[in-house]
Amino acid sequence: MNATNVVSAILLLAGACFAALGGLGLVRFPDVLTRLHAATKPQVVGLLLILAGVGTRFGDATTAAQLVLVAAFQLITVPITAQTVGRIACRLGELRRDLLLRDELGEKTRTD
Amino acid sequence: MRPNKTGALAWLPELCWLVVVWVLLWGSVSPLVPLTGIAIAAAALWTARLPRPAPLTGRLRPVRLLVYVGDLVGELFSSAVQVSWQAIRYGGPAGGALVSVPIRAHSGGLLLVTANSVSLTPGNVAVELDRENGRLFVHGFPIRSEREVEDLRRFVVRIEARVIRAVGSPQDLRAIEQEEKRR
Structure with a gap:
């Protein structure tokens, strides 16, 4: 057990925890929009931590560059997926309006 | 506005990006890899026939870009903690709200970066534009x-201001600076 291994283990475990919590959120949150929050943030952070853990374990530049590439594509694509799903949910009315404290999108659609 | 570059040269940034990705995927810089990369990237761009992408306005401010990335990473982590906490919290999660926020960014690229950053920061997912x-x-x-x-609402406006500071056009930058002076 050296220091690199410990750091890598901590990062991997932390990442797995975030991924698990994201999954828990998916199950527990009430509608599409709230579930999107669970599907984006803890999931991305979980993956970033796991990539960091893998990177520390390997410790060479080529692997690191490839991991950075994975991270970059996650950060670019995950919000776009979330936006697309959210937008479709809103357009189809697949959301719990009763859970919304304020609904300015609904107001806009009604006035259009 | 800069005059639009025409012809194949306009695709140079995309070509470079694809070659970089290719080289990283192979994980080697032996001469064959970049060469095949250039060939494949050119073929991909040629067959895809994408519409000319929305330019980000062509001005990068490196220091502010770093500030922006730093803030974004910090906020991504705090938002992950927040959402996770909501998932564990006894009694189920609280309600949300759909809020409309006035935006000042004009170019499509800038809007994309803003919307993406918004979706990665605490408590927000951009749903409609x-x-x-x-x-x-x-x-x-x-x-x-x-x-x-x-x-x-204020938070989203702040994120947008940060994006404009990092990569926005001079006009957009002037607009937000004047607005902040008035406040």
Whole structure:
């Protein structure tokens, strides 16, 4: 057990925890929009931590560059997926309006 | 506005990006890899026949870009903690709100970066964009009071200002600076 291994283990475990919590959120949150929050943030952070853990374990530049590439594509694509799903949910009315404290999108659609 | 570059040269940034990705995927810089990369990237761009992408305005401010990335990473982590906490919290999650936020960014690329950053920061997912009226619709979560609705609106405006500072056009930058002076 050296220091690199410990750091890598901590990062991997932390990442797995975030991924698990994201999954828990998916199950527990009430509608599409709230579930999107669970599907984006803890999931991305979980993956970033796991990539960091893998990177520390390997410790060479080529692997690191490839991991950075994975991270970059996650950060670019995950919000776009979330936006697309959210937008479709809103357009189809697949959301719990009763859970919304304020609904300015609904107001806009009604006035259009 | 800069005059639009025409012809194949306009695709140079995309070509470079694809070659970089290719080289990284192979994980080697032996001469064959970049060469095949260039060939494949050119073929991919040629067959895809994409519309000319929305330019980001062509000005990068490196220091502010670093500030922007740093803030974004920090906020991504705090938002992951927040959402995770909502998932564990006993009694189920609180409600949310769909809030419309006026946006000032004009170019499509800038809007994309803004919307993406919004979706990665605490409590927000951008869900709809109304370009005609310059409004971004953001779902905030958790939102418990009217005050939090206003906080969310201000927060999104701040993120947009940060994006404009990092990569915005001089006009957009002037616009937000004047607005901040008035405040």
